[in-house]
Amino acid sequence: MRNGIYLNIFLRNIGRNKLYFTINLIGLIIGITTSLFIFLYVSYEFSYDRFHNNGENIYRIAVNNYQEGKLSSADAMAYSGLAPALKADIPAIKDYVRLKGENGFIGREDKKDTRFKEFKIFYADPHFFDFFSFPLINGDKQTALKEPNTAVITAAAQKKYFGNESALGKTIIFDGKEVFNITGIMADLPENSHLRLEFLFSYSTLYHITGRDSAENSLDWNEFYTYIRLDPDAKAGSVEHKINTIATAIKGERLAKAGRKETLFLQPLRSIHTASDLLHEIKPATSDKTLYFFLLAGVIILLIAWINYVNLTTIKAFERAKEVGIQKVLGAERGELMKRFLLENTITNLAAVIIAIVFLLVLPPLLFNYLNTQLFAEAPLRHTGTWVIIGAIFLCGVFITGIYPATLMSSFMPVSILKGKFKRSPRDIFLREALVAFQFLITMMLIGVTLVIYRQINFMLSMNKGINIERMLAIESPRVFSNDTIPYKLLFEGFKHDLSRNKNITNVSFTTTVSSKENYWKEPVRLSNEEVFKSREIEVAGVDQDFMKTFQIQLKAGRFYADEFPADGGRSIILNEAAVKYLGMDNADDALKKKLVLWDNERDIVGVIKNYYNLSLKRDISPTAYVFRYVPRSYVTVKIDNADNFSDVIKYCRAEWDNFFPGNSFEYFIVQESYDKQYQDEIRFKKIFILSTILASLIACLGLFGLTLYETIQRKREIGIRKSLGATTFDIVKLLSLKVVKILAIVIVIAIPIIHISMSKWLSGYTVHITLSVWIYLLTIVLITLITLFTTVYQSIKAANNTPIQSLRNE
Template identity: 30%
Template sequence: MIRHFFQIAWRNLLKRKFYSFINITGLAIGMTCCVLISLYIRNELSYDQYHVKKDRIYRVLQTFRSVQDGETLSSATPGDYQVWGCAPVGPALQADFPEVEKVVQFMSPVSLLLEKGEKRFQQDNLLCMDSTAFDVFSWKMLYGDPRTALTAPNSIVLTHTVAQKFFGNENPVGQMLRVDSQYSYMITGVMEDVPPNSQFTFNGLISMSTVRKYRAEMFDWWGYVDFYTYVLLKKNTSISSLDKQSSSFVKRRNSGDKGYAISFEKMTDAYLHSAAKRQPGPTGSLLNVYLFSCIAVFIMLIACINFMNLSTARSLERAKEIGVRKVLGVRPSSLMIQFLSESILLSLSAAVIALVLAQASIPMIGKLSGKDLSYTNFLTPLLPFYMTAFAVVVGLLAGIYPAWFLSGFRAISVLKGKFKPPVEGVSFRKVLVVFQFTLSVALIAATAIVYSQLKYVNRHDLGFQKDQMLVLNFEGDEKVQQNIEIIKKAIADQPGVVSVAASRAVPGEFLPNAGTQIQTPQGQMAEQAPFIYEIDFDFIPTYHIPVIAGRPYSRSYTTDSAQAMVINEAAARLYGYTRPADAVGKKFDQWGRSGTIIGVVKDFNFRSLHQAVEPLTLRYGYSYSLNRISVAIKGDNVPETLAGLRKTWSQIVPHRPFLYQFLDESFSAQYEADQHFGQLFTFFSCLAIFIACLGLFGLSTFMAQQRVKEIGIRKVLGSSVSGIVILLSKDFIKLILIGIIIAVPLCWWAMDKWLQGFAYRINVGPLVFIEAGLIAMSVALITIAWQSVKAAMGNPVQSLRNE
């Protein structure tokens, strides 16, 4: 019987090739989208899951809030904590809590000049890490002993990619690398590259004992922040014990800091579920995962709706077949099984096509999403089983209503020729069309909002000059620092150079916080922890940062380099000054330097537009604290200017490579994840709209065929082509208008949630929804009009002869 059902199903597919093509194409594209989106979501959910002991690894979150005398530390919110903290907390936790098996700490990434013979590379993302790293994390060592690799000072473990740059495929353990032209590090191991689905993004590990060798004292400072701390709990223990005792632990260990508190976070929650600041690596968006999950469901629903609409609309074609079968004794349940068999066969055919399309599309989706979506993650042994199950479920979902609808026809009415499709079937089809275009309009509007926000981000006035700004990276090289003014002058003398400045960091880069006391309007010294830029005399004028009160640093004042500070408007407000001019002349105390505030600059976006402008101090930086040289250049002959700078650099700094980046490009890199989201969102939205139009095309074609005689009679009676097209289109237009009305509030709500991730955002007005509605209406009308015009221009004689 089952074989008979599938034979009949196959014959029906071949008999109605056009509608079978539309159904299979819609289902195939829908399934392809679902497979690709599921692959993307699976990648997002897999971050840090490769660690064998992941369920026992927790991060220590720390907060350093300012609490004045007489105040108490209220309960902190998740957003108050940061992953970046002090060093003493790790050993103290291990000493005080028997539940802690291991503690591993690492510092902020550094960039070092590595040399071996003639090979020389400026290698970024190197971490100083404890020797317990390989006991806690599941990183595979290719060469060397993981138990001792990070024990001795001046030891370094390279990743496989970095090791290959210097040594090819040979084992380099025991060989020496020259570091920053003054130190020698021994290679004690080579490990596999860190998986791409990891919050850790380093290229090598340096033993923490190397840092202790030169700066042992900072490992005892609770106020010095530059460490990330992870703890591994013993088996059969719970983090709740540490959570409950965290307050008493802090009071016991760091009673002098009333604003200090700690918390714990599961390592596997770091990528998608963490609200903590100062993350050690990339973070994802749980909202994006939900959005793409919804898009996958929407696309599949749209494809299934197409199937339902076409199957129920073509009910008259199969009415007699159903009537004859019922007269011959076929039960309604058997008819339902037959129609479901047709649906499942269609779905299985679509699944085969979807597998081929998905495999071919993986590289493109990987590029759009910026993720490493490999074939190995796609081609699993269980893939055929999953796809078959998925196809059966889709077939049942798409076919259950048409099967119930068709099997319910009354045999007597059908065979007497008195059968008319039930009104509820027509109404249900209208509901499905409305649902389709509700989703389509919402997706069009959402895509427009996403791109408008990204355009706004790229064009927003940041408050400083980032165009035609070249940043030379010398990563704190002592020889460069000692001759910084000579090097700046040599660069400034080059044709095409407008001005030159030096600083510890540039806008868009990592900044430290600094415990800073500033005199309040009441005359008291209040301590806060604003961000800090260490800059030279030329930084503010080179970046064209407006000074709105007081003055910038100047060589004309001998005290500016030791007893002066410039702050931004946000910092002035933080210390109680509503008028920036009132902060000028007030006392400050910061990192061993005291003096007066000489100026206030206008707030500028030194970080991503995801965050509001935060309090900032611009401190004069001595040469030993500088890492970057900013060069403002003319835009008329950039290649020639770069060539001249490269030549000058090789003459005055021959021991370092000429490393540069354009500030606008590096600053825009902060929005790379947003750009990938926009591209991926647009791609799948377009496919969803295409599937909806595909179904509409099939439905309008069928409707035109059903009304061919009516069209012929109207033409004979003098109706124009335009009048007939309007007649055939107006029912669809009404449904699309209803879809637009429903889509607007739904889309506004969803995109308002997404826009909340930006401190600086566009205002979503009615225009974007009007445009989305017009686009959807235009696409739908074009889809319908092709068949409508074709039917309207047909020869009425031929249509009236048809019987």
């Protein structure tokens, strides 16, 4: 009965204070909706690889490489002989699986026109399905990958190649020559798996391709992802120490002679996606730092919304003081009043949560499109975790936004209220001002952080990388050669010649390396006057004579490959500046006097090219040697004269491709787009922070608007008197804005150092980054000041423009 009465009173209060209630509700809805999306996204990213049985005991072995005591690279791949050697000597290692990535053309043997370039191919040890919890729909998991030339494909791949037919027992052909019998169909991998695969080839197939010893025991073939499963009672740190002891015994002495060192470390399977930033990752990782930033942004926005609610609720509490006093005189107990105010607060929070859930159903397509990513699994309301997050937000909201206002209102003394002697305490006024200051401190920090992130990401995307990849098309190399009597070098040169005749194509080049693609080709090299054990591993790129001209790379010293030097293919080599420094030469001119030994052949260093960023600015520039060599696994890079001609050029290239390389699918990508994808984590980071800053500013403005409106109403009589005594509009605006300006000044003093320290640390994660110039802080101050003054001055001017009679009418 009483709850019904309380509800009626609550509804009447809403009717009398529509504006305040609307401001309160909108602030809560924005805060809850935004934080809910962020929490679900972070939860989804941290859910990677948590569906595997015994996943907590599975680790990937990664390698830190050191040269002359300095870390030169951190790699997700290790060598093929590592896992068998470790399992034989470390009882805590119960099992292992090796995966070797591959890409190439896959087709049906019985249908020559069904052929596609595939990139999600792995050779895998036979016990793959005992190790990982990927369900096999058809086939025997114990034998599916046991025999050479057997394959397991996903349900999606089965649909792609065989339609509605079962692929079990049928065959596919890889790169036009290797035939695989399909022995199993596995379920499509969930999106929250760091592994990306559609085809699994049996590991034993490598035995007859490369030799059993290389595939099983090599200590140098480092193209294998190595996973181990430990005994549940084993300590990962202890096992890691034993692994390094064994690895050092196996090859430490040989590495030490060359000034090199390797340390192996274990990565928990469940943290690979969020705590790994290594070379040759299977799937791009999301930085855990980025996720914690998002999480912090979600908490901050929610706090701002709750603070806003508490502020406005306590302001209106003083207007309801007379109502509370009468109820206390009529016998209402404090506990009963607290219950009533908590009920009102619960209803408001529940309404905000329900509307937020509606937005959760409606907004995802828009947000996914805006952020160019899937924030969380489809149909999030089907997952228990979503309801746990929603429940936690609701309960915390009810507690945080309800306890203080309910305690405050239920504590009013009826005698003071009814005698008209009730006043707000200095403590309450200070608390409210402190909460307003906190709102704007957070908002200002978000503005400053967003400006830095925005500028750094734009800097990375627009910076002169030392290479021109604008209007560049890259065509994946062919794998199937229908006529083995014609050397592929001649086919490439013929294809290149025909492409060059197109008036819309300015340059064509063949290269094994192209911007945005990691270079897996590494070879040991040494200066001719050094001992063999001094060999150092550097990246190698196969290029033609038009490589430098096509990509507009600058020459530091010497020359590049040219037709007038026919001996370049076997006797010359070109280095980048990073390689000159890495190999211990003084400078580029000094390098031209040296010879380099590659593949046991002495080569003259004929040129040094300037460093350029082949990968993102998050990576150091790799020491690289460029050899004049046509390699089947390369890219045909095509420079187009005008972006408007892309579609015509692609059609032309496709037609020429079919003439020269029949049986090969025409696969291409836009180099600039591929390069920019390296920054998709940062771009998403930027977009989320821009959106979060806008929403946080909106919530803070709503709160400040409500506070200013209340202050204006409370000082209506004072304003009227001052106006009647000749005060100008400016005087009234200054009077009403002075307190807010003081608060803003304190916020600026506190926020600037926090922004500087946090962003300096964030920027240190990039090899090249912007400097935190003064204008960033000035712009931050200007923006927060404009937001604050726009919110307060509007209401102040409106009050100041009232005539004294209007201000004093109700007094």
